[in-house]
Amino acid sequence: MIQLNNITKQLTEAGVKVPILQTINLTVEKGEYISIMGPSGSGKSTLMNILGSLDTPTSGEYLFEGVNVGRLRGGKLADFRNRRLGFVFQSYMLIPRLSVRDNVELPLLYTTKSRKEREERIRRALEQVGMSHKAKERTMNLSGGQKQKVAIARAIINDPDLLLADEPSGNLDVHSKEDILQIFQSLHDSGKTIVLVTHDPDVAQRAGRVLVLRNGEWAAERVEVGAGQ
Numbered sequence: 001m002i003q004l005n006n007i008t009k010q011l012t013e014a015g016v017k018v019p020i021l022q023t024i025n026l027t028v029e030k031g032e033y034i035s036i037m038g039p040s041g042s043g044k045s046t047l048m049n050i051l052g053s054l055d056t057p058t059s060g061e062y063l064f065e066g067v068n069v070g071r072l073r074g075g076k077l078a079d080f081r082n083r084r085l086g087f088v089f090q091s092y093m094l095i096p097r098l099s100v101r102d103n104v105e106l107p108l109l110y111t112t113k114s115r116k117e118r119e120e121r122i123r124r125a126l127e128q129v130g131m132s133h134k135a136k137e138r139t140m141n142l143s144g145g146q147k148q149k150v151a152i153a154r155a156i157i158n159d160p161d162l163l164l165a166d167e168p169s170g171n172l173d174v175h176s177k178e179d180i181l182q183i184f185q186s187l188h189d190s191g192k193t194i195v196l197v198t199h200d201p202d203v204a205q206r207a208g209r210v211l212v213l214r215n216g217e218w219a220a221e222r223v224e225v226g227a228g229q
């Protein structure tokens with residue numbers, strides 16, 4: 001589904017080139033659940049932003065189901081992001097004064113779905129994350145764990161193929177973390193491809209494959225976990 005070929009990312013600071021990612025290769029199969037670990041500053045979020053087409057690599061190729069993402073522009077790029085990808089961030093990125101329902105609806109407003117279809121999708125997404133009872137609540141009144149569930153509902157509302165999660169449980173207590181991990185597990189079971197970044201080995205181990213980034217490169221320790229163990 002995803003292929004990264006020799007992806008690099010450099011930034012120029014005060015005329016000096018700073019390598020952020022160096023020669024990253026990655027293949028992710030459809031339906032895979034992988035996690036990425038690594039020290040702070042190793043390039044995890046940079047890599048996630050490239051996978052999410054929110055940032056562009058300095059060199060290298062990003063193929064998504066054979067489509068060269070680096071060549072997408074304008075409406076095609078926006079469509080790719082909105083329909084094929086779902087994002088979950090550590091800081092939730094919800095609109096505080098809007099209700100749960102309205103936050104979850106946002107990505108649908110960029111599509112041509114009818115009101116009826118939108119309501120049905122919102123209902124299903126909130127059900128999937130166990131937040132139907134809070135549909136009318138403003139998200140500013142929710143706990144961290146509840147906010148993250150709403151953020152996941154928003155991420156899946158357009159039925160994306162790939163879910164990208166950057167430290168989704170970074171701000172959560174143990175109980176909420178477990179809820180969120182169970183939601184990811186059920187999304188994985190229903191066929192979603194998931195790439196998740198975490199500092200937490202316990203979270204990483206839930207994926208089928210754990211990769212480690214160090215100084216913008218894959219570290220030698222490729223940890224294989226999950227199925228078969």
Ligand SMILES: Nc1ncnc2c1ncn2[C@@H]1O[C@H](COP(=O)(O)OP(=O)(O)OP(=O)(O)O)[C@@H](O)[C@H]1O
Nearest residue numbers: 011013020038039040041042043044045046047199
């Ligand atoms: N816009 C930017 N300008 C300057 N430096 C940047 C920028 N974005 C990232 N960096 C640098 O790139 C490196 C990788 O950053 P990145 O955010 O990808 O790390 P990370 O692995 O996600 O870290 P963390 O675990 O703390 O979230 C860091 O050294 C960071 O300072």
Ligand SMILES: [Mg+2]
Nearest residue numbers: 044045046166
């Ligand atoms: Mg980061």
